[in-house]
Amino acid sequence: MNEAIGALKEIFGDARVDTNVDRYLNDITEAPRGQADIVVQPRTADEVVAAMGLAHAHGLPVTPVVAGYNVAGLAIPRNGGIVLDLTLMDRIIEVNHDAMYVVVEPGVTFGQLKAHLDAEAPELVYSYPFAPPFTSVLANALLDGLNNLSLRHGAMGQWINGVEAVLPDGTVVRTGAGAVVDSWFGRAPLPDLTGLFVSTQGTTGVVTSAALQLQPKPPHRARWFAFAYDLAHAHAAMTALARTGSFDDVGLMTWPAAKMLFGATRDLARAEDEPLAFLFIDVTGASEMELDARTAMARRMLGEAGVESIFAVEDLVRLVPRYAKLAELPTTLDFLLDYPGGGLTWVGAYGPGGRWLEGAEKGLQLLEEHGFPPFLVARPMAGGHFYVLRFVVCFDKADPVEVDRVRAVMGQTADLVLDHGYVPYKASADAARRILARAHPGFTELWTRVRGLLDPDHRMNPGRW
Ligand SMILES: Cc1cc2nc3c(=O)[nH]c(=O)nc-3n(C[C@H](O)[C@H](O)[C@H](O)COP(=O)(O)OP(=O)(O)OC[C@H]3O[C@@H](n4cnc5c(N)ncnc54)[C@H](O)[C@@H]3O)c2cc1C
Known part of the structure; x- marks a missing residue:
């Protein structure tokens, strides 16, 4: 390690190599x-x-990170x-107005990309998550995230x-x-090797631009x-509109999100x-x-699905800033990030619409059984x-008993969504174990071979998948 640290310092200089790694060891x-020895x-x-070559020569693990806000310990x-x-x-290398794409490095954040496109390509738009503006656009794409144009254009x-890479x-x-x-x-019409880096959580290599x-x-x-006023109506509305x-x-977000937006924290009722629940519907023309x-069509379909109270966001914001x-x-959802004790976690999963309602109801029940608000x-x-099912828990990280309760409910939630045909996305180490335990042996075999080829020593982001 000492030899490697010396070599890294020669490449990066003292300012960009640090053995104080504390802030990377938690999220x-x-x-x-x-546990880590050094950050570069x-x-x-x-x-x-250069860093990867050195890690390879010395047999050292490598964990890539940008903001570290993936909400799964990844x-x-x-x-x-x-x-x-x-x-x-953090360079935005190219905006291509003709074929409509942007080439970014991993440090480019959502806030940065939005400002850049607003100024340089106002005729084009990217797809934005509820994640904070300081998180990585590229990490979000590599993690198969779900953003505000994912209804139209997928994960x-x-x-x-x-x-x-x-x-x-x-x-x-x-x-x-x-x-x-x-x-x-585009990716077509070549053998689709991009997938080797999607949802693999940094285990196959480091993407330097995309x-x-x-x-x-x-x-x-x-x-x-x-x-x-009930999930069946909400589901009918989402399905019809989609x-x-x-x-x-x-x-859709259930009522605890609204209460927390207004500053409530614990003991929500x-x-x-x-x-x-409240639904949000984006319409463009x-x-x-x-x-x-x-x-007009949205209003009619919401009414037919039994969802009657509809508000334009500007009117709501005028009443309730x-x-x-x-x-x-x-946007920064500070009501989630500033929760007392600072803990935020979830199990989010993708799965079939036909099993959404049952999965949603059972998942909310499970949260309540464990003493957490039914936040979906x-x-x-x-x-x-x-469809997406994401069950959210805010908690006090300093309370070990509460942390144990969170671990228990997150594990059971991962099983519950799998039982309903849903597959956790951005799977935590625990959720990944549960996925692999149920996967077809042929999936596990192929994944083991691919990973063995690219990273036989499992040095890349160890502990994932
Ligand atoms: C309040 C809140 C709301 C959120 N809402 C959403 C949402 O609506 N939709 C959504 O999709 N996500 C959401 N997220 C999750 C997350 O913040 C985003 O997906 C975000 O873009 C991840 O970026 P990051 O910089 O935090 O990634 P990191 O956590 O730093 O990295 C994520 C993973 O990618 C790997 N990695 C990072 N860079 C590379 C690279 N260059 N090459 C290979 N592997 C790499 C890391 O090792 C890690 O496994 C939310 C998070 C919070 C806290």
Whole structure:
């Protein structure tokens, strides 16, 4: 290790190599404290190659990280070695207006990308999560995240047109059209090697840049909120709206989110006449007429599904300024991040719409049985081909008894969603174990072989999958 530290200092200089790794060993979740020897902060892809080559030569583990806000403990180093902090690699390399993509390095944040596109490509838009503006656009795509255009265009892994990556032995590779021609227009029609880096949580290599799709930005946009008094009506509304293909986003949060938005923390209670969930519906149009027609359709379909109270977000924000946080993404949901004791975790999963209602009801019941508020976030994805179930828990990280309760309920929630045909995304180490325990042996065999080929010593982000 000492030899490696000396060599790393020669490459990176003292300022970008640090043996004080404390802040990387924890995150906001219930994941146990990690272990690492050194952190390095590359500025360029060549520096990543150098660090990876050195780690390979010395047999050292490497854990890549940007903001560390994946909410599953995925960037906590588990087995010592090098933390590769990629925040300084923050160049937006290209915005391609013609084929509609942007090439970014891993340190580019959602806040940065939005400001850049607003200034340089106002006709185009990316897809934004509820994640804080300081988190990584690329890490979110590599994790197959779910953002505000995922109803139309699917999970974020599908938005990746290709990557440049450094394999565990220091080899530089490329995937997608940009590997062959001077344009990252897509993944088709080549063998789809981009998937080797999607949802693999940094275990197959370090992506140093990626081309991500952009979408045309319609000039007219409105966001609506609607209140639902039971989950069956909410589900009927989401399904009907999703299947029209006419709406940008349709999502759902249950009542604890609303209470917390207003500053409540622990001991949340719902009055009988309060809604169970609120839906948010994003409508866009190339003209005002198109926007109005879609809005009228949304109102009619919500009414038919039994969801009657509908508000334009501007009206709601005028009455209740706190709602502004939900009006524009990316946003900092401080009511989640500043919860007393600082703990935030969830099990989020993708699965079939037909089993959403039962999974949602049982998951909320499970949270309540463990003494946590019934906090659910959901959304139809990819035109309604699949759905999201995300069960959220805020907790006090300093209370070991509460942390144990959180671990227990998260484990059971991962099993519950799997029982309902849902597969956890951004799977924590615990959820990944539960997934692999149920996977077809052929899946596990293929994954074991692929990983064995790329990283035979399991040095990359050890402890995942
Ligand atoms: C309040 C809140 C709301 C959120 N809402 C959403 C949401 O709506 N939708 C959503 O999808 N996510 C959401 N998230 C999760 C998360 O913040 C985002 O997905 C975010 O973009 C992850 O970025 P990060 O910088 O935190 O990644 P990190 O946690 O730093 O990294 C994530 C993973 O990717 C690996 N990794 C990072 N960079 C590379 C690389 N270059 N090459 C290979 N592997 C790499 C890491 O090792 C780790 O396993 C939310 C988080 C919070 C706290």
